[in-house]
Amino acid sequence: MAQEVRGVIAPGRNEPVRVETIIVPDPGPGEAVVQIQACGVCHTDLHYKQGGINDEFPFLLGHEAAGVVESVGAGVTDVAPGDFVVLNWRAVCGQCRACLRGRPWYCFDTHNAKQRMTLTDGTELSPALGIGAFAEKTLVAAGQCTKVDPSVAPQVAGLLGCGVMAGIGAAINTGNVGRGDTVAVIGCGGVGDAAVAGASLAGAAKVIAVDIDDRKLETARSMGATHTVNSRSTDPVEAIRELTGGFGADVVIEAVGRPETYRQAFYARDLAGTVVLVGVPTPEMKLELPLLDVFGRGGSLKSSWYGDCLPSRDFPMLIDLHLQGRLDLGAFVTETIELTDVEKAFERMHDGDVLRSVVVL
Ligand SMILES: NC(=O)c1ccc[n+]([C@@H]2O[C@H](COP(=O)([O-])OP(=O)(O)OC[C@H]3O[C@@H](n4cnc5c(N)ncnc54)[C@H](O)[C@@H]3O)[C@@H](O)[C@H]2O)c1
Ligand SMILES: [Zn+2]
Ligand SMILES: [Zn+2]
Numbered sequence: 001m002a003q004e005v006r007g008v009i010a011p012g013r014n015e016p017v018r019v020e021t022i023i024v025p026d027p028g029p030g031e032a033v034v035q036i037q038a039c040g041v042c043h044t045d046l047h048y049k050q051g052g053i054n055d056e057f058p059f060l061l062g063h064e065a066a067g068v069v070e071s072v073g074a075g076v077t078d079v080a081p082g083d084f085v086v087l088n089w090r091a092v093c094g095q096c097r098a099c100l101r102g103r104p105w106y107c108f109d110t111h112n113a114k115q116r117m118t119l120t121d122g123t124e125l126s127p128a129l130g131i132g133a134f135a136e137k138t139l140v141a142a143g144q145c146t147k148v149d150p151s152v153a154p155q156v157a158g159l160l161g162c163g164v165m166a167g168i169g170a171a172i173n174t175g176n177v178g179r180g181d182t183v184a185v186i187g188c189g190g191v192g193d194a195a196v197a198g199a200s201l202a203g204a205a206k207v208i209a210v211d212i213d214d215r216k217l218e219t220a221r222s223m224g225a226t227h228t229v230n231s232r233s234t235d236p237v238e239a240i241r242e243l244t245g246g247f248g249a250d251v252v253i254e255a256v257g258r259p260e261t262y263r264q265a266f267y268a269r270d271l272a273g274t275v276v277l278v279g280v281p282t283p284e285m286k287l288e289l290p291l292l293d294v295f296g297r298g299g300s301l302k303s304s305w306y307g308d309c310l311p312s313r314d315f316p317m318l319i320d321l322h323l324q325g326r327l328d329l330g331a332f333v334t335e336t337i338e339l340t341d342v343e344k345a346f347e348r349m350h351d352g353d354v355l356r357s358v359v360v361l
Contacts, residue, residue, distance in 0.1 A: 172198045
């Protein structure tokens with residue numbers, strides 16, 4: 001029987017989000033219904049609400065979640081009712097050209113639920129990143145559920161579902177940060193701070209955090225930044241060069257998603273260094289760079305989709321590091337809130353007051 005639950009929808013471009021009754025169908029073949037226990041508020045949810053991702057309103061927001069599998073459809077063998085899972089937005093298909101080449105972290109044909117969740121009048125909802133977890137329950141493809149150690153708190157586990165995984169992965173997977181590297185991270189929200197923590201875990205010699213907000217720089221220090229630069233008052237390119245013997249950092253991670261911060265990342269890296277873009281730009285943004293500089297500075301310019309993660313490999317590993325006390329995921333949770341507080345959480349995020357607000361159900 002389809003169920004009625006409460007969920008947070010974004011009805012139209014820049015309209016306030018609100019809690020509505022939504023209909024969650026029973027899981028069909030390959031699908032699962034998950035009872036959500038916690039879901040973090042990510043900047044990408046705000047991008048959806050602003051129409052920055054696409055125009056397929058109404059959206060069912062929320063995609064950084066953990067919960068318990070309630071029921072599964074035919075043919076589902078990897079997860080069962082009662083399993084504690086983190087939801088992912090890359091359910092590796094195993095069949096596409098990326099998967100067949102042995103690069104499943106790029107999977108180009110990731111699965112979502114085939115059935116649609118709806119409003120009570122039948123309007124179909126677009127779940128954010130194929131998840132839609134600011135809801136008491138949601139319907140996903142079973143491959144979007146990754147089992148992890150149930151002894152971890154849901155509000156902490158859920159963070160791996162998006163921002164924290166994206167940031168840590170930007171450093172350790174995409175940027176391939178290694179022991180002794182110098183790393184700079186531009187933008188130290190949830191994603192950037194996770195990149196700081198990832199670089200630190202990987203053994204970087206210097207981790208330079210850059211933000212325009214001193215509060216964010218302070219948290220970045222607690223996550224492992226060795227140096228901080230407020231780019232409102234200091235030229236970050238000059239500062240990063242100065243801190244790296246005049247050369248620039250080996251890896252610069254851009255976690256804002258704007259042309260001006262990308263440009264800073266581009267010029268703040270050493271020759272043959274790596275730029276990782278993990279911030280998500282909006283459609284109207286353009287970047288102009290001298291092509292000779294692109295050539296002459298060498299190295300690699302990479303984008304990081306979801307931290308190039310493999311949920312089945314990376315989520316349990318990071319949860320283990322957390323449980324061993326080696327990765328403080330709890331430090332990302334500024335506040336826990338209710339479903340009705342998501343709009344307010346967007347304002348607080350916009351004002352820079354939080355690293356992560358997490359809806360707890
Ligand atoms: N690539 C991915 O898979 C992925 C996954 C999740 C989120 N994201 C994206 O990552 C970005 C960051 O997300 P978040 O949740 O950390 O957002 P956030 O709002 O918490 O953090 C953004 C940070 O950037 C800082 N900032 C803003 N303008 C700046 C500037 N000009 N210079 C330096 N710092 C500046 C802010 O002070 C803030 O600390 C967003 O674009 C989001 O959509 C990407
Ligand atoms: Zn695939
Ligand atoms: Zn996200």
